[in-house]
Amino acid sequence: MNTVDTINIQTLLFFIEVFDAQSFSVVARKEGVSASKVSRIIKQLEDSLGQQLFYRNTRAVTPTEAGRVFMRYAKSMTESMSAAQQELQDRTLEPGGLIRINAPVFFGQRHIAPWLPQLSAQYPKLQIDLSLTDDFIDPHHYATDVIFRIGTLQDSAFHARIFGEQTYHLAASPSYINTHGKLQVPPDLTHHKCLLYKGSTGPNRWLFKTESEDWTPFLAPALLMSNNAESLLVSALKGMGIVLFPDWLIGEHLKSGELIKLLPNYSTAVKTTPQHVAAIYPHTRHVSLNVRTLIDYFAKVYGHPLYWQLN
Numbered sequence: 001m002n003t004v005d006t007i008n009i010q011t012l013l014f015f016i017e018v019f020d021a022q023s024f025s026v027v028a029r030k031e032g033v034s035a036s037k038v039s040r041i042i043k044q045l046e047d048s049l050g051q052q053l054f055y056r057n058t059r060a061v062t063p064t065e066a067g068r069v070f071m072r073y074a075k076s077m078t079e080s081m082s083a084a085q086q087e088l089q090d091r092t093l094e095p096g097g098l099i100r101i102n103a104p105v106f107f108g109q110r111h112i113a114p115w116l117p118q119l120s121a122q123y124p125k126l127q128i129d130l131s132l133t134d135d136f137i138d139p140h141h142y143a144t145d146v147i148f149r150i151g152t153l154q155d156s157a158f159h160a161r162i163f164g165e166q167t168y169h170l171a172a173s174p175s176y177i178n179t180h181g182k183l184q185v186p187p188d189l190t191h192h193k194c195l196l197y198k199g200s201t202g203p204n205r206w207l208f209k210t211e212s213e214d215w216t217p218f219l220a221p222a223l224l225m226s227n228n229a230e231s232l233l234v235s236a237l238k239g240m241g242i243v244l245f246p247d248w249l250i251g252e253h254l255k256s257g258e259l260i261k262l263l264p265n266y267s268t269a270v271k272t273t274p275q276h277v278a279a280i281y282p283h284t285r286h287v288s289l290n291v292r293t294l295i296d297y298f299a300k301v302y303g304h305p306l307y308w309q310l311n
Helices: 009-021 024-031 035-049 065-091 105-111 113-122 174-180 186-191 229-237 247-256 289-302
Strands: 054-056 061-063 097-103 126-132 146-151 158-165 168-172 194-199 206-209 216-218 222-226 243-246 267-269 276-282
Touching: 009 024, 009 035, 009 065, 024 035, 061 065, 097 105, 097 289, 105 113, 105 126, 105 146, 105 247, 113 126, 113 289, 146 289, 158 289, 168 174, 168 247, 168 267, 186 206, 186 216, 194 229, 194 243, 222 229, 229 243, 229 247, 243 247, 276 289
Parallel strands: 097 126, 097 146, 194 222
Antiparallel strands: 054 061, 146 276, 158 276, 168 243, 206 216, 206 267
């Protein structure tokens, strides 16, 4: 059965050359192949289309009416392919076009969105689509080029650029400490007011350890629980209670003195496994210039150590 599925761009280019030269031998010399090979390629094209494209005689190869009709489409297809190749080639030289980013809500608001104007000024041909959600995003099912993720990296189907590790701090405002005093050991939390983040799996467990000990969980008594970290942070800044939050969320407040770090001799966390701040992207042979540019840009912005971390 005739089919056009076997027609490739190289075949179309041979057809266009024969159409213009009206000779198999001229095309053969130009391409460094035999005239019989050129003739065979055109014959296969005619068989695929079910149409005779050229009249053949000893003096010339002249297009048929079908050949002249097909020429318009052949030129259009090859020109479109050439334009596509050129655009893709341009994108290997200068970032441009759409790049889709996904990130957790508060991390994106604090550490991605504020840096996008500078990125756009540096690469004006980029179009940026930023989606912020705390839900798990599966890149296999959602059209996303780069996902900023905080957690334990496990999926080997994706590349990951690790920027650093998330560190938690137990903190409260100076006004709270002045009223309720500082803590000496984690069990002292039973006598304090705690502000707990509550996710889809329930309230966070607060974990504590010293260098010589393993992680010890502590279910802090909650004066306030919320699935909104911003609400808990605002409440802590106004002296309502103690929070256990990552450095990227409260680092600037610790540096400014709006919050005071508690139990400085203890490491704190909500999970026992390391939590990395990373950008992940699909495992492909050819990583796009847009993806490489975006990740390199934020790696430079975040620095090492990460700019929000405490010295």
